[in-house]
Amino acid sequence: MxxxxxxxxxxxxxxxxxxxxxxxxxxxxxxxxxxxxxxxxxxxxxxxxxxxxxxxxxxxxxxxxxxxxxxxxxxxxxxxxxxxxxxxxxxxPGALVMLALSLLYVQATGLSGFEAAMAGVKAAVIAIVLQALLRIAKRALKTRAQHWLAVAAFVALFLFDLPFPLVIAAAALVGLLTGSADGPHATASPPADSGRTLLTRSVGAAVKGALLWAAPFLLIFATLGPDHILADIATFFSTLALVTFGGAYAVLAYMAQAAVQDMGWLSAGQMADGLGLAETTPGPLILVTQFVGFLGAWNAPAPFSPVVAGILASIVVLWVTFVPCFIWIFAFAPWIERLEHARRLHAALAGVTAAVVGVIANLALWFALHVLFTRVTPFAAGPIRTQMPDVTSFDPVAAALAAGAIVLMLRFGRGPVTVLGLAVLASVAWHVISR
Structure with missing residues (x-):
């Protein structure tokens, strides 16, 4: 009934x-x-x-x-x-909290107690990403081919530093060619509207949405020029919005390495701090992009003050990240019943999901290297482009905090907010005791 x-x-x-x-x-x-x-x-x-x-x-x-x-x-x-x-x-709600935390973060940076607290956040982030890796791997890797696809994605990113969009596109193609095409079966009848009617609605929604999405680009380019930090932020995060398949953790690896190594907007440690802060806020985890944009503009604010530049960057990031989400829904929601039958589309998505496991493994290792070692340097040999830690810079306190966070999450099932809080308390306590 x-x-x-x-x-x-x-x-x-x-x-x-x-x-x-x-x-x-x-x-x-x-x-x-x-x-x-x-x-x-x-x-x-x-x-x-x-x-x-x-x-x-x-x-x-x-x-x-x-x-x-x-x-x-x-x-x-x-x-x-x-x-x-x-x-x-x-x-x-989450965006407002994230903006407040970003403002607090830049004001408190340099204070010894705050630095100790953030050391706990960084250690807990290793456990959080590791748990996400194991959870997604259990759900996504069902065949031998999917396991190999995950390994290939990890090697492509960590050892060869291939572009993230290329890895995702290749995974979708492999999934399309090798998948069984067994997608979910629809239980509802196809929509009564004709394909022509649905297409007209979709095109209209997509065009209107694209014009709205482009508005900040036109305003920034016209008033500040194409070389301003806000133009770079708008371009980078709009590209990111189009390749965020597989969830926030998948795209974090691409964003973290690009924002830290290529753009120089923030350090690896600050990237880990941002992820930890995002875990404590309501709303989607991808709000960590707001933190990254805020710090990028804070560090290069002209002609604005750092606060104004950071707030403007936060608004730009939110706009270019989430406007596409509304476009997808308004343009394609009328097709939902028909898309349920698109089994090849589901096969391609299965390939992407398998590759995402390798992407998150790359993120976990990237964070671990930058948290557990104070010096990490680029390494190149032939086609290999990766990073290597200086083993003499190993941080035993960070390792102990990370190990404790991993045990709490994986052995005792504690949630991210609890683990973050306990790691911060432990780090601050060690800071006080060791002074």
Whole structure:
């Protein structure tokens, strides 16, 4: 017997999605579970099958799937205004917290107690990324070919420093050619609208969205020029938004190495700090991009003050990162039932997901090298382009903190926020005792 759906008023809808946005801790799994409980179990606003079909659809898109799921549900219930409201309410609370933490971070940098606290954050980040690696590997690697694809992605990134978009594209092609094409089967009837009608709607939404997305580029290029830091930030993060398949951890490796090694916007340690701070905020983990953009502009603020430059960069990063998420939903949501039948698309995505395991392994090792050793230098030999630590710079305190965080997460099942808090307390305590 099908569930009798309840149609809320728009103010009720806004109230619930505000609550979801403020409580959406714990990564996409926890965020999706929260929406399921709030919207299906407690209020019967959405039918279970539609929720699951939308979730499968969002897994096919670049960007944070939980935020896109919220946007789709809002669109399904109240059209474009509902999609905008649900998607924004999922982002804004965490974005405000992340901006506040970024401002606090730059003001407190250099204080001995703060540096000790951040040392604990860096150590905990190793455990957090390792847990994500194991969790995603368990879900994604089901065949021998997928295991080899993960290994190949790791080698391509860590040893040969190949571009992240190239690795993802190659993985999708391998998945498409070698996958079984066994995607999820739709349980709903195909939409009544014709393909021509759906295409017209999709093209219209995509064109309008693309024009909005381009607005900051035009404004920045016209007023500050193409060489300004905000232009670089807008270009880099807009590119990043198009290749964020496989979740935030997948793209973090690309972003961390590019922002640290190529752009010089922040240090490897600051990148680890940003990830740790992002783990403590509600909303999608990809909000760590906001921290990276903030620090990049803070360090090269002219003609603005550092605070103004950082805030402007945060706004630009949020815009170019999340506007595409809304475009995907408004352009392709009408096709959701038909895309459920696109089995080859699911096979390509399976290849990407397998490669993501290697991508996250690269991120875990990259963070570990920069946290456990105080000196890491580039190494090149023939086609190999990687990084090597100076073994004499090994930090035993960081290693002990990281080992403790790993035990807490993997052996005792403690969550990221708890582990971050305990690692910070342990690091500060050691700082006080050893003085």
């Amino acid at each position: 099908s569930m009798q759906l309840v149609q809320p008023s728009f103010p009720q809808f806004l109230s619930v999605f505000t609550r979801i946005g403020c409580l959406s801790f714990g990564g996409p799994a926890g965020q999706i579970a929260l929406m399921h409980r709030e919207l299906i179990d407690e209020r019967q606003w959405v039918e279970e099958g539609a929720f699951l079909r939308a979730l499968n659809f969002c897994h096919l898109l670049p960007g944070p799937e939980a935020q896109q799921l919220a946007t789709y549900i809002g669109w399904r219930m109240f059209g474009v205004r509902g999609g905008l409201a649900a998607g924004l309410l999922f982002i804004v």
